[in-house]
Amino acid sequence: MTGRTYPDEVAGSFPAPPVAFTDGEDREIRIEESGVDDFERLVAMYDAFDAADRAQGIPPVKEEAVREWLDTLLSEKSVNVVAVHEGSPVGHAILVPDREAAYELAVFVLHDYQSAGIGTELLEALLGSGQAAGIEKVWLTVERWNEPAIALYKKLGFETSNAESFELEMAIRLS
Numbered sequence: 666m667t668g669r670t671y672p673d674e675v676a677g678s679f680p681a682p683p684v685a686f687t688d689g690e691d692r693e694i695r696i697e698e699s700g701v702d703d704f705e706r707l708v709a710m711y712d713a714f715d716a717a718d719r720a721q722g723i724p725p726v727k728e729e730a731v732r733e734w735l736d737t738l739l740s741e742k743s744v745n746v747v748a749v750h751e752g753s754p755v756g757h758a759i760l761v762p763d764r765e766a767a768y769e770l771a772v773f774v775l776h777d778y779q780s781a782g783i784g785t786e787l788l789e790a791l792l793g794s795g796q797a798a799g800i801e802k803v804w805l806t807v808e809r810w811n812e813p814a815i816a817l818y819k820k821l822g823f824e825t826s827n828a829e830s831f832e833l834e835m836a837i838r839l840s
Contacts (some may be wrong), residue, residue: 669767669826671802671836676822679793682746689781692750696790699745703754707735707747710754715776724773737761738771744798746791748774748783756783758791760803767802767836768795780813788821796839804836 684696699707711724711731725731738759739745748756755778760768770791774784795803805823807814809832818835827834 669765669804669834669836671767671804671826671838672822672824673838675838675840676792679789679796679821681793681797682790684786684790686782686786688778688783688786690778692778692781694755694783694786695749696746696787697749698794699739699747699754699757701739703745703747704735704739706754707739707757708732710757710775711735711773713775714773718773718776718779723771744768744791744794744800746787746794748778748787750778756787758787760791760795760800763804767804768800770803770805785817785820788817792821792837792839799840801840802836802838804834806832806834808832 682697686694688694708728708731712728714724716726725734738761742762744760746758747754756774758772760770762768772784772788774787804826805818807818815833821837823835823837825833826836
């Protein structure tokens with residue numbers, strides 16, 4: 666056991682994809698469930714990912730490593746959603762099962778699409794997909810200095826579950 670704690674209360678409901686909206690830069694964005702069919706489009710997105718926006722060693726830098734990483738992320742047991750603008754992915758969010766009947770969350774948005782509301786919509790749609798799939802517990806780690814991300818996670822209902830390391834661990838209960 667990790668000693669991870671989850672909130673006693675279940676978070677509110679979240680919208681399941683597909684979701685369409687206009688972002689803060691007046692771009693039409695569509696969020697949809699993702700899977701192996703999006704593999705090559707996601708490889709291209711991660712190939713364009715800004716090195717400065719990588720955290721905790723992910724996404725990987727080299728294409729071969731990205732392909733191996735995506736093979737794991739797009740498994741049948743994970744939940745994936747993608748934000749699409751003009752036919753190309755600009756964001757990707759994932760729930761990956763762990764060994765303790767919970768799911769780890771990760772989210773990535775291309776640099777040119779950050780701070781426009783896409784991350785918020787992407788996370789809400791991911792959590793909605795998680796609720797639809799019957800997922801009960803979700804957790805994530807975030808670097809302590811990443812105050813905008815921490816504020817967003819709190820707004821969505823995540824609570825700090827472990828603050829003893831360099832990174833904060835946060836958790837939410839979906840059902």
